[in-house]
Amino acid sequence: MSSDSTASDVTIDDRIAAMACPVDRTILDPAVQDDPWDFYNELHAQCPVFPMPEIGGVMVTKYEDVRFVLTRPDLFSNSGRAGGAKKGLQVDNARRYREILRLRGWPHVETLQRCDPPEHTAYRRLVGKAFLPRQIKAIAPQIEEISTELIDGLIGAGHCEFNLDYAMPLPGIVIAEQLGLDRSEIHRFNRWAHAMLALSMRPLTEAELLETAEVELEAQHHLAAVFEQRRAEPSDDLISTLVHAHEGEDNAEQLTVAELQNLMHQLITGGFETTTSALNHGMWLLTRRPDVQDRLRSDLSLIPAFIEEMLRFESPVQGLVRTATQDVEVSGVVIPEGSIVMVRYAAANRDEAVFDRAADFDLDRETTKHLAFGAGPHFCVGAALARQELTTAFTHWIERTSSIELARPFEGAVHEPSFILFPMKELPLRFTLA
Structure with missing residues (x-):
């Protein structure tokens, strides 16, 4: 079949099902999501382009292949308009969810990470102003103050639930x-973030779908009121910048409320979920590697x-999806036009062809070209902020403790089920003061 044919979902499925692969597990299994590393190794060795007929697509796992997909938006679109099937990604639930928002709030329009150049370029230019290196340098003292305040409230007890007591509040307050x-409402905003991501995390029941929609509607109407307030009374914050972005620009149109809602959706979820996961995994790693703790305490420059x-070893974003805009060959496999392409950053970051002893955490590793923040035009806009938050956090915790360990063993799965992220359920710690 030629790439310019109109392919039905069945035709795509048939072509994907015909791809030979002996691996009989799937990333849609919550047990695999909780501990995916052996699965990724199997795919690297046996079928790096892994057929997934259940979603009408494939999963790409090798470093060079993942980088190829990420840097070619002409071949692998980030826009829903590219027409992928997305059957296994709750397409029926997603349609119903979008309809609820359309009727009672604002629809999910495509901005920033959900569109391709040249539209993406304009949105990124607007949002990126807040995340330039000089802007991050300017707010570094603020991040230091927030971190110190949080640790001051925890350090005397000698124990904490790190996820809720520090890993969520630090990036949450910052964003x-x-x-x-209002920083006092971060737990409310965190609930918004969970709801906004729910459809991409796991299958939802009818009741969960309706409850999740209500939470996002709450967020939308709250934010809409803030937009109106900032239109009348601008202040020195990112919402004001976006609301007034068109002013002083030739032929620039004011962002619609739907566009503003979608940008907030991405900034809130990115600000809470991904950096929180990185903080949790970094601290969990330190409990497993007291030798690394000792080295960091003796040399903070590490x-x-x-x-x-x-970030390479336990990537907070395990993978995202694209849609093939035409038949494309990757690692000898022809990915059909219109099929979903699950781009697995975490698998790429464990690729032995790029990272020697990839399954080992190596503080002295020379190669740092991981893909935890992605690559290409959709490279994470908040990467510099995340790095500053992580640097501040681990510096403070290493400086103020002499040991950090798990307060108790985990019971059952360590991670919440998620198609795309790697969220820990909890992280109970105990520590001694320096």
Whole structure:
């Protein structure tokens, strides 16, 4: 079949089902999501382009292949308009969810990470102003103050539930203040973030779908009121910047409320979920590697290397999806036009062809070209902020403790089920003061 034919879902499925692969597990299994590393190794060795007929697509796992997909938006679109099937990604639930938002709030329009150049370029230019290196340098003292305040409230007890007591509040407060939202409501915003991501995390029941929609509607109407307030009374925050972005620009149109909602959706979820996961995994790693703790305490200059290796080793974003815009050959496999392409960053970061002893955490690793923040035009806009938050956090915890360990063993799965992220359920710690 030629790439310019109109292919039905069945035809795509048939072509994907015909791809030979002896691996009989799937990333859609919550047990595999919780501990995916052996599965990724199997795919690297036996079928790096893994057929997934259940979603009408494939999963790409090798480093060079993942980088190829990410850097070719002409071949692998980030836009829903590319027409992928997305059957296994709750397409019926997603349609119903979108309809609820359309009727009672604002629809999910395509902005920033959900569109391709040249539209993506304009949105990124607007949002990126808040995440330039000079902007991150300017707010570094603020991040230091927030971290110190949080640790001051925990350190005397000698124990904490790190996920809720520190890993969520630190980036949550930072992004709330950058956006111009009330930092005292971060638990409410965290609930919004969970709801906004729910459809991409796991299958939802009817009741869960309706409950999740209500939470996002709450977020939308709250934010819409903030947009109106900032239109009348601009302030020095990112919401004001976006609301007034068209002013002073030739032929620039004011962002619609739907566009603003979608940008907030991405900034809130990115600000809470991914950095929280990185903080949790980094601290969990330190409990497993007291030798690394000792090295960091003896030489704080190793903390940036620790962060980069941690991001490679247990990537907070396990993978995202694209849609093939035409038949494309990857590692000898022809990916059909219109099929979903699950781009697995975490698998790429464990590729032995690029990272020697990839399954080992190596503080002295020379290669730091991991894909935890992606690559190409959709490289994470908040990467510099995340790195600053991680650097501040681990510096403070290493400086103020002499040991950090798990307070108790985990019971059952360590991670919440998720198609795309790697969220820990909890992280109970105990520590001694320095």
